[in-house]
Amino acid sequence: MSKSFKVAVLPGDGIGPEVMAEALQVLDAVEKKYAVRFERTFANVGGAGIDEEGKALPQTTVDICKGSDAILFGSVGGPKWESLPPDEQPERGALLPLRKIFGLYANLRPAIIFPALTGASSLKEEVIAGGFNVLVVRELTGGIYFSQPKGIEGQGRDRVGIDTMRYTVPEIERITHVAFQAARKRDKRVTSIDKANVLSSSILWREIVEGVAKEYPDVKLSHMYVDNAAMQLVRWPKQFDVILCENMFGDILSDEAAMLTGSLGMLPSASLAQGSFGMYEPSGGSAPDIAGQGIANPIAQILSASMMLRYSFAMVEAADAIDGAVEAVLNQGLRTGDIFQDRPGERRVNTKEMGEAIVAAL
Ligand SMILES: NC(=O)C1=CN([C@@H]2O[C@H](COP(=O)(O)OP(=O)(O)OC[C@H]3O[C@@H](n4cnc5c(N)ncnc54)[C@H](O)[C@@H]3O)[C@@H](O)[C@H]2O)C=CC1
Numbered sequence: 001m002s003k004s005f006k007v008a009v010l011p012g013d014g015i016g017p018e019v020m021a022e023a024l025q026v027l028d029a030v031e032k033k034y035a036v037r038f039e040r041t042f043a044n045v046g047g048a049g050i051d052e053e054g055k056a057l058p059q060t061t062v063d064i065c066k067g068s069d070a071i072l073f074g075s076v077g078g079p080k081w082e083s084l085p086p087d088e089q090p091e092r093g094a095l096l097p098l099r100k101i102f103g104l105y106a107n108l109r110p111a112i113i114f115p116a117l118t119g120a121s122s123l124k125e126e127v128i129a130g131g132f133n134v135l136v137v138r139e140l141t142g143g144i145y146f147s148q149p150k151g152i153e154g155q156g157r158d159r160v161g162i163d164t165m166r167y168t169v170p171e172i173e174r175i176t177h178v179a180f181q182a183a184r185k186r187d188k189r190v191t192s193i194d195k196a197n198v199l200s201s202s203i204l205w206r207e208i209v210e211g212v213a214k215e216y217p218d219v220k221l222s223h224m225y226v227d228n229a230a231m232q233l234v235r236w237p238k239q240f241d242v243i244l245c246e247n248m249f250g251d252i253l254s255d256e257a258a259m260l261t262g263s264l265g266m267l268p269s270a271s272l273a274q275g276s277f278g279m280y281e282p283s284g285g286s287a288p289d290i291a292g293q294g295i296a297n298p299i300a301q302i303l304s305a306s307m308m309l310r311y312s313f314a315m316v317e318a319a320d321a322i323d324g325a326v327e328a329v330l331n332q333g334l335r336t337g338d339i340f341q342d343r344p345g346e347r348r349v350n351t352k353e354m355g356e357a358i359v360a361a362l
């Protein structure tokens with residue numbers, strides 16, 4: 001009998017539905033190649049939730065996710081919904097609550113440079129020669145995006161905007177374990193990012209990370225302030241193996257790491273809870289500047305689906321096959337606009353053509 005997994009499909013806004021369509025074609029191909037079925041239930045989220053059901057995160061969507069083995073998420077947000085009260089907007093009203101409700105505290109963002117794309121990286125070729133492979137492990141349910149107090153208080157010019165950066169010992173411990181366990185399967189190096197020269201939450205972060213590190217004597221730990229890390233990432237990214245950071249630092253550094261690989265459209269992510277449940281989404285957003293044109297890069301969404309197979313469904317062979325198909329298509333010279341350099345052998349393609357080529361390679 002073939003295996004079956006329930007997947008909640010939340011395409012969202014902007015380029016979300018466009019790139020999701022291609023990831024779903026890839027899942028179709030995986031079903032044909034392997035004895036597996038992905039039972040997909042579509043649900044509204046973000047601006048689509050507001051437009052269709054009056055809420056960024058409708059209860060029906062939460063229930064569909066609760067009844068699933070994993071969530072495949074596109075992206076949310078855009079100018080259309082920016083004038084709504086902050087807590088009703090797609091990002092604060094849907095994405096952050098989803099992460100909290102499902103306890104998705106560990107966000108893995110692998111920034112890998114494909115050999116065919118060294119020319120598309122924002123770094124000089126000599127800096128990335130031989131490629132690099134960095135894993136950003138970002139804490140996803142704590143820190144300044146979630147802690148209270150938060151909000152805008154007062155009236156007129158007396159208003160104060162408040163955000164709080166707060167981390168508890170267990171929150172730091174569990175994400176540190178994720179980083180060290182990941183490092184054990186890689187080059188056994190963790191760089192913990194903080195701002196311990198200024199922030200109290202970072203002083204605690206550094207102390208707790210040091211304590212957890214003692215359980216992993218085979219992994220080398222170093223610390224780096226976030227401002228220096230932002231610089232070192234573009235200066236010499238190969239010095240990093242696993243980068244461990246709190247929520248906001250990881251948000252910023254992972255976008256930076258994405259650009260080293262060629263484009264934000266290349267960077268997938270897995271947001272994991274305890275156990276096998278996870279939400280899988282591109283690291284980038286809804287890209288309103290190119291939405292509706294059919295030109296977005298679907299690779300981040302397709303590689304996110306691959307991470308879903310790897311982390312939630314233990315389908316390592318199928319995940320490797322998807323990653324291999326992406327690499328093969330890049331080696332053939334196919335490029336969406338964001339990674340197109342007009343070099344010999346490159347062919348500019350749209351979202352659909354890129355998705356079809358990856359399916360064919362699979
Ligand atoms: N997980 C999510 O749903 C996220 C949502 N957002 C939201 O998305 C909206 C737009 O935010 P921005 O700051 O513009 O960030 P963005 O990540 O949407 O776009 C930044 C730049 O990267 C490009 N880009 C992103 N993904 C691409 C892809 N697959 N192919 C080709 N190019 C791609 C865009 O065209 C744009 O030039 C906002 O409402 C923001 O809050 C932002 C980040 C994450």
Ligand SMILES: CC(C)CC(=O)C(=O)O
Nearest residue numbers: 091092095145251283284
């Ligand atoms: C709403 C934001 C925190 C989304 C984002 O930028 C991200 O998760 O990378």
Ligand SMILES: [Mg+2]
Nearest residue numbers: 251252255283
């Ligand atoms: Mg981000």
